[in-house]
Amino acid sequence: MASVYKSLSKTAGQKDEAPTNGIKKNKQRVLILSSRGITYRHRHLLNDLASLLPHGRKDAKLDTKSKLYQLNELAELYNCNNVFFFEARKGKDLYLWMSKAPNGPTVKFHMQNLHTMEELHFTGNCLKGSRPILSFDATFDSEPHLRLLKELFLHIFGVPKGARKSKPFIDHVMGFTLADGKVWIRNYQISETEKALNPAAEEGSAKKEKNKETEVSLVEIGPRFVLTPIVIQEGSFGGPIIYENKEFVSPNQVRSEIRLKKAGRYNARAEQGIERLAKKGELGLRSTGGRVMPKDALDTAELFA
Amino acid sequence: MVTKSKLKMALVAEQGVDFKKLNQKKQQKLARKEKKGKSAAEGEWEDVEAEGEEDDGESADEEEVEGESDDEAEKPKEIDFAGIDESDSESSDDEGEGIEGDGASDDEDDEDIPMSDLEDLDDEEKEDMIPHQRLTINNTAALTAALKRIALPISKLPFSEHQSITTSEPVKIEDVSDDLNRELAFYAQSLSAVQEARGLFKKEGVPFTRPTDYFAEMVKADEHMAKIKAKLIDEAAGKKASADARKQRDLKKFGKQVQVAKLQERQKETKQTMDKIKLLKRKRQGADTDTTNEADLFDVALEEETKPSRGDRENRPNKRAKKDAKFGHGGKKRFGKSGDAASTGDIRGFSSRKMKGQTKTRPGKARRAGARK
Numbered sequence: 001m002a003s004v005y006k007s008l009s010k011t012a013g014q015k016d017e018a019p020t021n022g023i024k025k026n027k028q029r030v031l032i033l034s035s036r037g038i039t040y041r042h043r044h045l046l047n048d049l050a051s052l053l054p055h056g057r058k059d060a061k062l063d064t065k066s067k068l069y070q071l072n073e074l075a076e077l078y079n080c081n082n083v084f085f086f087e088a089r090k091g092k093d094l095y096l097w098m099s100k101a102p103n104g105p106t107v108k109f110h111m112q113n114l115h116t117m118e119e120l121h122f123t124g125n126c127l128k129g130s131r132p133i134l135s136f137d138a139t140f141d142s143e144p145h146l147r148l149l150k151e152l153f154l155h156i157f158g159v160p161k162g163a164r165k166s167k168p169f170i171d172h173v174m175g176f177t178l179a180d181g182k183v184w185i186r187n188y189q190i191s192e193t194e195k196a197l198n199p200a201a202e203e204g205s206a207k208k209e210k211n212k213e214t215e216v217s218l219v220e221i222g223p224r225f226v227l228t229p230i231v232i233q234e235g236s237f238g239g240p241i242i243y244e245n246k247e248f249v250s251p252n253q254v255r256s257e258i259r260l261k262k263a264g265r266y267n268a269r270a271e272q273g274i275e276r277l278a279k280k281g282e283l284g285l286r287s288t289g290g291r292v293m294p295k296d297a298l299d300t301a302e303l304f305a
Numbered sequence: 306m307v308t309k310s311k312l313k314m315a316l317v318a319e320q321g322v323d324f325k326k327l328n329q330k331k332q333q334k335l336a337r338k339e340k341k342g343k344s345a346a347e348g349e350w351e352d353v354e355a356e357g358e359e360d361d362g363e364s365a366d367e368e369e370v371e372g373e374s375d376d377e378a379e380k381p382k383e384i385d386f387a388g389i390d391e392s393d394s395e396s397s398d399d400e401g402e403g404i405e406g407d408g409a410s411d412d413e414d415d416e417d418i419p420m421s422d423l424e425d426l427d428d429e430e431k432e433d434m435i436p437h438q439r440l441t442i443n444n445t446a447a448l449t450a451a452l453k454r455i456a457l458p459i460s461k462l463p464f465s466e467h468q469s470i471t472t473s474e475p476v477k478i479e480d481v482s483d484d485l486n487r488e489l490a491f492y493a494q495s496l497s498a499v500q501e502a503r504g505l506f507k508k509e510g511v512p513f514t515r516p517t518d519y520f521a522e523m524v525k526a527d528e529h530m531a532k533i534k535a536k537l538i539d540e541a542a543g544k545k546a547s548a549d550a551r552k553q554r555d556l557k558k559f560g561k562q563v564q565v566a567k568l569q570e571r572q573k574e575t576k577q578t579m580d581k582i583k584l585l586k587r588k589r590q591g592a593d594t595d596t597t598n599e600a601d602l603f604d605v606a607l608e609e610e611t612k613p614s615r616g617d618r619e620n621r622p623n624k625r626a627k628k629d630a631k632f633g634h635g636g637k638k639r640f641g642k643s644g645d646a647a648s649t650g651d652i653r654g655f656s657s658r659k660m661k662g663q664t665k666t667r668p669g670k671a672r673r674a675g676a677r678k
Contacts, residue, residue: 135498144448
């Protein structure tokens, strides 16, 4: 086994020397950590992602939520040029910060619909530390802020070649899709199966011939989550805001709206009660207050006085 | 703390950069920033801007020191700063908004309610809310500058270096809440990427498929996979069990029907035999003379079946006749028990001795005298 790895890595090492002339090498290290107050699901998700990122460095929970610039120092301490930070609020909302450590930019996402590997029960599996293929939706190239997001995903989720714990084979793919103004992230295993023995049916595609008679299918591994970009800052955890998502509705707002809706219902009901009282008073049906009806000549009190 | 390649360190030494100093400077700046964060928002804005410029200037220096930045990256930065400043001042005029990370912007979230979300509310429910439009900030120039600063030269890198594939056409999902189609779109996107990537890997001679005898730690540990397997098996077993139970239930229902049908059939059979017997009887009554022949003519089974029933019928006491005799049937029923001339004249049962009350058992005189002694 070791010999296989050696032979493979040797060939990879020879190739490495070619692109060094002038072109920057893809060298990434990610600091992975969370704030305090995350729930177990958030923590499990973080662990799942950390297991998928061999170039990541997991650190203990950050104590503060207001002084996030401390993360820059932390990243420097660990030689990381990317920060992947989970910020939990109110023990239920999860925000994800992704930053290029010393100089920015920083993106803040709201994370929703998160499902960890454990609770999804998908049958897919992949090598720990194998480098994923990153599949991006073409929509990412349509706008500058989306391009920036794509670049950040590429740096953080893409495992650089020759990363310390990376494995030489490619057996999973990460999909980043933009839909409904959100980034949907999926992780699939690439499972190759021997092609079914009817070459007549699939003769047409030239690609398959190239693929040495194996058919590719995907099996989901997990985790799943959806990210809503909220804000992009120019610096790393600081600096001016260069993008803000207008469509983002904070979960606090959603909750408060629900509360206010209920309050509105109460107000309407209270108003109705007052109206009814007024109406009764108007008809002279109330014992105190309201309009006093003129005495009728045929009233019993008048007749038998 | 500062770990860089030897070459870089040499370069740094030549330029006389002190990392400690740089760090100190940075920390001082952060402290300053913090202080200012507490002061008024507008004041802060200008400061931050100024600092931002400082920051960038410094970072550019650092990059030079690291020898990573190339001339291409620096040029657009200068151009873009103007754009940043303009847009910043615009946005800050509109709304005194804190930029400092999370706290300020989140507190604001509590107050902000976009108009679009309020449209579906009733008027009465609206009255308590303070509608507040969130401002759009989309500083394109700054975004592109930031992108340029960090972007990997993907076009120049070999594919195996970055392994990213962008679809040729944007993925369209009509309804995001339609789970099946949405996931299908994601799957198709990833699958196409894999197929494309495989070709590229092959071209570059990078190993793609894991050999079957290559074992290494997996993302999901064995016990996790065992759990998944157990769950799958459980699910399958549950499905099977429920199917079996349904089958059984159906069978039960059907079985009842079968039972009823069987009973009916049996009844029908007995009826048929009875009919046969009756027919036989009638035939016998019609031709009494050739009884001996008839016994031969029929099967033994029939004989057996008919025999006991015949015996029963003939030996049975005629209940009706008896009852008629006792309670009367037809004719005069009154005075049936009263005496008439004939019965009065009938003295068959008359005895004078009996009338006198003497019994025959009285012994003679001598015997009586002898008994006295």
